Amino acid sequence: MAFLKRFKAAPPPTATDVVLEDKPLPAAQDLEKHRDELSVSESLPQTHNENIDPELERRVVRKMDFRIVPLVSALYILSFLDRSNIGNARIAGMREELHLVGNRYQWLLTIFYITYILFEWQTLMWKVVPPHIWASFVVFGWGLIATAQSGVHSWSGLMACRFFLGISEAGFV
Template identity: 40%
Template sequence: MSPSADQDRASVSVEKQASETQLENAVPVHDVVDAPPMLTPEQEKRLWRKVDLRLMPILSLMYLLSFMDRGNIGNAKLDGLTTQLHLTGNKYNIALTMFFIPYCLFECPANLVLKVFRPSR
């Protein structure tokens, strides 16, 4: 073997030992980051129950109102909307499209604005 090959092996061995020493002396990540306090299973169960009791009724009501709002245009058609407004052919489909496009576009921004301002405003 050549002397340069022995030197290469020796330098690789020294680098390997240095990296192993660094790993041994390294601080674990969980010690560096401020972790939230751990909850007992009973506390976690109570927390999820509280979240469920506060959020689920509101979310269910919002879903119901959203479903009723989107369903009303279909009920209006069955109740005579097309004959009263003389919507023939594609006119009803165009009116429906003109309703749903802004509805879809402004639904999320309206909810974000509600976070800033109270719903009563």
């Protein structure tokens, strides 16, 4: 928990933070006298800083869009591929190699979604832990577990992998 205490401090101000002007606050009597004179724009803080160059802001947003969106899209596609890949493994002969009899294959499918639903609360971790750390942790765990599935030689081992895969993908979503 000492690790998380580092991130409890207020983050440094950014260029998009609300900036309140340094106007002195009116006295209560003056406020009553001039209530009708105050416009809504004066009484509310500005949500956009006029000091930001619109061209610079547009370039920064575009740069982030070109870097973040393709990465997240690729991870989502890999996540979907990984989720549906057990069907391909069944067709390729997993049923015979792991001796899946009865409803064992259905349990392999179900255990993933059970843990996926039970650990959906991990999406709140994006607010607790800085996103770059949380994303690295979850994607690394997800990749490690997905890779470990290839070396499994028993139904119970694959059940364990699918269990942990559901946990890691719940944090990724």
